[in-house]
Amino acid sequence: MRLPGQSSRSMLPILSDLARVIMLALVAGGMFTFFAAGSLQLYQEARAVENLTFARVIPAPAEIVDAWHDHHDLLLEEHIPETLWETLAGLSMAVALGVSIAALMDFSRLLRWLIYPLLVVSQTIPIFAIAILLILIFGFGSGPKITVVVLFCFFPITLSTFSGLQTADPELLSLLRAMGASSRQIWFKARLPAAMPSFFAGLRIAATYSVVGAIFGEYVTAQRGLGVFLKRSYSSFRLDQAYLAILLTALLSMLLVLLVNLIERLALRWYYTTRRKSWRGPGIY
Amino acid sequence: MNQPSCLEVRGVSKTFVEEGRRVHALDNISFAARPGEFLTIIGPSGSGKSTLFNLITGLAQPDSGEIVLECGAVRRRVGRAGYMPQRDLLLPWRTVLNNVILGPELDGRSRREARQRARELLPLFGLDGFENAFPDTLSGGMRQRAALLRTFLTDRDVLLLDEPFGALDALTRRELQRWLLDVWQQFRKTILFITHDVEEAVYLADRVLVFSARPGRIVKELVIDLPRPRQSLSRLAPDLRRLEGDLLSALEMGNGS
Structure with missing residues (x-):
């Protein structure tokens, strides 16, 4: 039952509801249009290529195994150690950098204001452009690749550690203050340990990125490393070798993530005693 | 007085x-x-x-x-x-023993002596045999007793x-x-x-x-x-x-x- 005079007041919510529905419909329609146009584009371009067969783009597993037999000496002695060294050096430096920046951002609101935009900007810079600059700075050695790995990896570590530092229970902090703890004691005995689960979540993401970062750096220019092996394979149209490089990259990344998980299990024994039931074994998840 | x-x-x-x-x-x-x-x-x-x-x-x-x-x-x-809030607020990453010596530790006193004293008091607080357990594995009553032991050990x-x-x-x-x-x-x-x-x-x-x-x-x-x-x-x-x-x-x- 609507009384006269009420209708004009209740028109406004209806109008704003309508506007919202129209806007959502427009967004959904736009998304669908791009999806359809993109799919069509892919289909037409693939059809335009002559003699496109599955075997031409994806080598048989046996061919990849053969490529491994042909090259495993070189890969094991030169390329993989180089890539691994760049990855581990870069990742360790990213951890140090990420935790330090997170601590600074946690330390003061002003620093957070100053640093946060810089962090986001650092992730918008095309790494490819930087990679060439890095060669001008560090030369053709491992330096530019390690730097690329750091750039790839420090961001997730920073963000997750920072949000972890913010999760410390305020009641716990005031209990510690009531017990006479100094700010330094509170930071090291409560805030930092509370941040560890988040830190490891970030480190896991960083570990997955890190090998790709090293390969990327090597792809630009290098004498050794899986990235160079990949580049040379493509230049000589050896797809079997390229796939071998891709497989090895994935394998290295997975091993690294497993290593991070192992360290986490050892370091956060308290975290996993209570969550033991939901733990599905030493997987990547 | x-x-x-x-x-x-x-x-x-x-x-x-x-x-x-x-x-x-x-x-x-x-x-x-x-x-x-x-x-x-x-x-x-x-x-x-x-x-x-x-x-x-x-x-x-x-x-x-x-x-x-x-x-x-x-x-x-x-x-x-010495202050004890309603929630036990034990540090989840510390064992019971390391939780209860928090007071002496914050005062900068010797951790080994504090642990020694805490071990002697564990039976009285019904925590005997749980010194290396993490708080999340304890019952509510035990956690509260651990929090109380922590409060007593502040020596206030x-x-x-x-x-x-x-x-x-x-x-x-x-x-x-x-x-x-x-x-x-x-x-x-x-x-x-x-x-x-x-x-x-x-x-x-x-x-x-x-x-x-x-x-x-x-x-x-x-x-x-x-x-x-x-x-x-x-x-x-x-x-x-x-x-x-x-x-x-x-x-x-x-x-x-």
Whole structure:
């Protein structure tokens, strides 16, 4: 039952509801249009290529195994150690950098204001452009690749550690203050340990990125490393070798993530005693 | 008064601003605790009981009046009283043993000696064999006992317990009340104990302070003359009911005014 005079007041919510529905419909329609146009584009371009067969783009597993037999000496002695060294050096430096920046951002609101935009900007810079600059700075050695790995990896570590530092229970902090703890004691005995689960979540993401970062750096220019092996394979149209490089990259990344998980299990024994039931074994998840 | 431990609150008032509103939490509170006395504070929620604890621990400063701890006006009061909040707030990444030595550790005392002392006290606190367990694997009652041991090990003369058994089931709660009296009798600490539970207030205390609704004032002070050590609740029943009656009428008066 609507009384006269009420209708004009209740028109406004209806109008704003309508506007919202129209806007959502427009967004959904736009998304669908791009999806359809993109799919069509892919289909037409693939059809335009002559003699496109599955075997031409994806080598048989046996061919990849053969490529491994042909090259495993070189890969094991030169390329993989180089890539691994760049990855581990870069990742360790990213951890140090990420935790330090997170601590600074946690330390003061002003620093957070100053640093946060810089962090986001650092992730918008095309790494490819930087990679060439890095060669001008560090030369053709491992330096530019390690730097690329750091750039790839420090961001997730920073963000997750920072949000972890913010999760410390305020009641716990005031209990510690009531017990006479100094700010330094509170930071090291409560805030930092509370941040560890988040830190490891970030480190896991960083570990997955890190090998790709090293390969990327090597792809630009290098004498050794899986990235160079990949580049040379493509230049000589050896797809079997390229796939071998891709497989090895994935394998290295997975091993690294497993290593991070192992360290986490050892370091956060308290975290996993209570969550033991939901733990599905030493997987990547 | 040159006794080793005392706590005196003189004419303390406190107003604070919460979500843009001025809250008059405490109004001219005065009382003194004798060394080794067990004082319980009871009052409706929002009567400023926890605010009082924040003032005594030094986390906040009173608007007027003063608080004397350890027989002498202490300018920096932080860390001078042992404080235990309702939630146990044990550090989940530390074992029971490392949790209970937090007080001495924050004071910069030797961790090894603190561990030694804690180990000796674990049986009394019903934590024997759990020294290397993480808090999340313990029951609520055990966690509360661990938090209490942590509070006792701070070696402060005055202990402030803010509804320590509030979140426990009735059975565990009764067991812990009896046990707390045992422990208190051995250590002879001055205890200030906040509770919502009339029976608990009477059963534990030498003296009960009844707070009114906001702004908190002391509307009644009830001396509990039941002999120590206290018998079990059921044998004390008639005396308890009488005192509880007194207390309830005081609480109703405080709420009404």
